[in-house]
Amino acid sequence: MVNSRAVLPILTLLIVILLLFTITTLALGAANIKVSEVIKIIKEGPSSESSPNNKIIWQLRFPRILTSVVAGSILAVSGMVFQALFRNPMADPYVLGISSGGAFGVAFGAYFNLISAVTGVWQIPLAAFAGSFGSALLILTLSGGVRRNTTTLLLFGVALNFLLSALMTLFMFLDRSQLQSILQWSMGSFATSSWQKLKVLTIVGFLGIIPLLFLTKELDILLVDEETALSLGVGVNKVRTVLLLCSTLITSVTVAFCGIIGFVGLIVPHIMRLIVGPKHKHLFLFSLFGGAFLTLISDTIARMAVAPSELPVGIITAIAGSPLFIILLVRHKRGSL
Amino acid sequence: MKNNVGIIKDLSWSYRNKKLFEKLSTNFPKDSFISIIGPNGSGKSTLLRHLLRALPAARGTILLPNGDLNDYTQRSLALHLSYVPQQSKLEYEFTVFEAVAMGRYAHNLPLASLSYTDKRIINESLDSMNILHLANQRATELSGGEYQRMLIARALAQQSSVILLDEPVSHLDVHNQKEILNLLRKLVDENRATVIAVLHDLNAVSAFSDLVIMLKQGEIVAEGDVNTVLTKERIEDVYKTTVSLLNGTNERPIILQNWK
Numbered sequence: 034m035v036n037s038r039a040v041l042p043i044l045t046l047l048i049v050i051l052l053l054f055t056i057t058t059l060a061l062g063a064a065n066i067k068v069s070e071v072i073k074i075i076k077e078g079p080s081s082e083s084s085p086n087n088k089i090i091w092q093l094r095f096p097r098i099l100t101s102v103v104a105g106s107i108l109a110v111s112g113m114v115f116q117a118l119f120r121n122p123m124a125d126p127y128v129l130g131i132s133s134g135g136a137f138g139v140a141f142g143a144y145f146n147l148i149s150a151v152t153g154v155w156q157i158p159l160a161a162f163a164g165s166f167g168s169a170l171l172i173l174t175l176s177g178g179v180r181r182n183t184t185t186l187l188l189f190g191v192a193l194n195f196l197l198s199a200l201m202t203l204f205m206f207l208d209r210s211q212l213q214s215i216l217q218w219s220m221g222s223f224a225t226s227s228w229q230k231l232k233v234l235t236i237v238g239f240l241g242i243i244p245l246l247f248l249t250k251e252l253d254i255l256l257v258d259e260e261t262a263l264s265l266g267v268g269v270n271k272v273r274t275v276l277l278l279c280s281t282l283i284t285s286v287t288v289a290f291c292g293i294i295g296f297v298g299l300i301v302p303h304i305m306r307l308i309v310g311p312k313h314k315h316l317f318l319f320s321l322f323g324g325a326f327l328t329l330i331s332d333t334i335a336r337m338a339v340a341p342s343e344l345p346v347g348i349i350t351a352i353a354g355s356p357l358f359i360i361l362l363v364r365h366k367r368g369s370l
Numbered sequence: 371m372k373n374n375v376g377i378i379k380d381l382s383w384s385y386r387n388k389k390l391f392e393k394l395s396t397n398f399p400k401d402s403f404i405s406i407i408g409p410n411g412s413g414k415s416t417l418l419r420h421l422l423r424a425l426p427a428a429r430g431t432i433l434l435p436n437g438d439l440n441d442y443t444q445r446s447l448a449l450h451l452s453y454v455p456q457q458s459k460l461e462y463e464f465t466v467f468e469a470v471a472m473g474r475y476a477h478n479l480p481l482a483s484l485s486y487t488d489k490r491i492i493n494e495s496l497d498s499m500n501i502l503h504l505a506n507q508r509a510t511e512l513s514g515g516e517y518q519r520m521l522i523a524r525a526l527a528q529q530s531s532v533i534l535l536d537e538p539v540s541h542l543d544v545h546n547q548k549e550i551l552n553l554l555r556k557l558v559d560e561n562r563a564t565v566i567a568v569l570h571d572l573n574a575v576s577a578f579s580d581l582v583i584m585l586k587q588g589e590i591v592a593e594g595d596v597n598t599v600l601t602k603e604r605i606e607d608v609y610k611t612t613v614s615l616l617n618g619t620n621e622r623p624i625i626l627q628n629w630k
Contacts, residue, residue, distance in 0.1 A: 120461055247480045254472050256461040260424045261521075265528065266448030266476030311462035 035308060040315050043308070047322045054326070055102065058333045059094050063341045066090065100226035100234060101332040101346070102325040104291045105301075107238045107283045109324025112298015113316060114245060114280040117252040118273060119176065123187055123361050125298035126284040130168045130193030132295065135288030136218045137197045138164020143214070144204045154229055158237060158289040165285035168193060169277055221294035221347025223332050230290045241283035242321075244275055249313035252276070256311070294328065294347045296354020301327055303357065327353075375400050375450075375532045375564045376421065381430035383420065390416060390588040391428070398532070403558045404566045405575040407599075408585035409609055414568040415456075417585070418534050421566075422453055435531075448476035452525035454518075454535040460509050466520050467505040470495055473527030495526035499553060515546030522550065526557075533557070535567040539574070547571070551578050572625045576600055576618065584608060596622050 035043060059075075060068045066086050079091035112125040119129075126132045142148040142160035171193065176186045201219060205212045217225070245252075251272045254262045262269050287294070305319040331349040338344055376398040383391045390413050398404055406414045419425045421432065423439060432439040434450055442450070452473070460469055473495070474488045484492070496502040499519035504512065509520060518538060525533045535554070539547040555578050557563045569575050575582055575596065582599040584592040586608045592599040600623050602615050611627055618624040 122461065250472075250475055250478075250480065253464075253468075254475060256464075257472070258455055258458045260419060260422055261453055261455050261458055263424050263444065264422050264448060264451060264453030264534070265472055265524075266445040268444040306462060310468075311464055312468060 058098055064089050096228045096231050097223045097226040100231050101223045101328040103235050104287045105324035105328025106321040107287050108297035109301035109320040111280045111284045113302040113320045114276050117255045118276050127295035129172050129190035131165050131284050132288050132293045133194050133197040134168025135161035135165035135285040136293050140201045140204045140215050158286040161285040161289035165281045169281045218292035220345035221292040222345050234290050237286040238283050241279040244279050249317050252313040294350050296350045300354050300357055373400050377433040379431040383428035400564055401561050402580040403578050404581045405579040406568045406583045407575055412585040413588040415536050418536055445476045450530055451532045452528040452530040454521045454525050454538050456537045463508045463510055465506050466509050469509045470524045470527050473524040492527050495523040499523040515542050532564045537568050576622045
């Protein structure tokens with residue numbers, strides 16, 4: 034764990050590396066564009082009579098890469114919040130079925146024609162939020178009596194994931210025209226990113242993350258028992274409600290545009306805790322940047338591994354995240370968490 | 371109210387249609403060591419939880435120095451009352467200092483860092499509990515006794531006038547029990563806090579309390595100094611056991627249970 038004085042320099046370094054990495058990844062892809070040309074194209078800006086490379090950078094790669102950065106930050110922070118909210122180191126929006134709830138909301142809306150292609154940019158996140166919020170409420174209600182039992186909560190999440198994925202498969206089966214898009218949601222992808230979607234994602238993400246920034250002390254205190262949290266002065270119910278609403282909102286908007294990208298919320302806060310310790314004041318900022326890194330790297334792998342075709346990014350994060358989840362389960366069983 | 375840190379008037383409360391408290395009333399005098407005793411399930415911890423407002427509102431009134439408990443914000447309540455749970459697991463590897471610093475929450479604004487005054491108070495609290503040398507150690511690495519001291523230090527850092535403790539020494543060895551109860555007694559003697567503790571060990575109750583409140587099935591069956599409450603007949607009636615009483619230091623009874 035680093036000294037608290039080293040936090041700011043490390044964070045600055047992370048931001049610089051992230052910026053450099055973003056520019057580098059802009060150069061990577063099926064079309065071979067050199068970094069120097071990328072910088073030139075960025076300086077040029079998006080122009081109407083531009084070269085194909087300008088279009089690739091400004092219309093395809095830039096929105097996609099920025100979307101992965103924003104989505105990763107959101108998912109990592111969301112995981113961090115869920116872990117404190119449920120006092121459970123294995124909680125994350127994917128594991129608990131909050132992400133599946135969002136995807137189900139979208140699939141439901143699409144199947145019953147509640148979402149039109151024209152206005153979809155706002156309707157899709159709304160449908161996703163309704164679905165995610167439903168899942169969150171269900172998990173919260175079910176776990177109310179078993180708050181202290183980590184495994185039961187996770188089992189509820191797993192059961193909910195089973196149910197929702199079965200229902201989504203049903204939608205796919207009933208309406209094969211939706212098959213491709215639902216499949217995409219269920220595995221996560223940044224391939225359909227656009228500036229317009231990125232704008233919505235960033236605005237909603239920002240609105241959901243700002244309140245969380247003011248609740249970092251409360252997030253620390255929620256890690257103690259409920260009576261103590263109350264006695265320390267935290268309005269536990271109010272704080273939990275705000276945390277749940279904000280983290281569900283930001284998760285669902287990510288699911289709406291990028292599908293289910295699992296385990297980011299699990300991997301990033303855990304690694305960051307090893308670096309900066311458990312205090313949310315620092316963990317929050319490090320998770321933001323750590324999440325951005327993870328999804329950016331994962332998406333780059335997804336784009337490059339089987340080029341010119343590409344993999345769903347959710348597969349990459351799941352391959353990285355599942356072993357960590359198993360390790361955490363084993364450690365928890367040994368009582369060493 | 372003047373000489374009390376809290377007054378309970380006609381508190382009635384049921385849980386799952388089962389009545390626990392029926393018009394329970396009592397006072398908590400200032401700068402005293404108050405022990406709440408009684409068999410398992412008699413409502414001791416529930417009473418503490420009502421004072422913390424951790425349970426749904428009950429009928430009756432709980433008065434604190436600045437008015438009705440229900441009119442307090444959670445923060446203002448924290449400035450009056452602090453709480454030490456029986457056992458509390460802290461997730462992740464916070465240092466002892468960080469865990470105790472949580473006690474300063476109610477004194478600070480959302481994004482504010484700890485001030486010099488906060489740090490001084492935290493260090494003094496750690497020192498009062500003789501664990502200042504463990505400040506940078508991870509809380510998860512502490513022994514049971516050290517951990518309990520850390521929880522009390524956190525309550526001290528809160529600088530509240532009342533500390534509620536739920537069986538603070540039940541799971542500790544005799545040495546740690548003695549140390550911690552003496553530290554609590556010292557807080558009262560130095561007029562730093564009023565201690566309201568749920569305790570099981572009747573001999574500890576006898577040795578340390580100024581006032582004892584004895585509960586049986588949600589009802590206060592006796593209330594007063596140790597010699598008034600801890601009588602042979604009453605202990606045998608409430609705890610359904612047989613005991614012998616000896617005269618201890620300062621005329622305080624020593625209770626011996628007949629184990630057969």
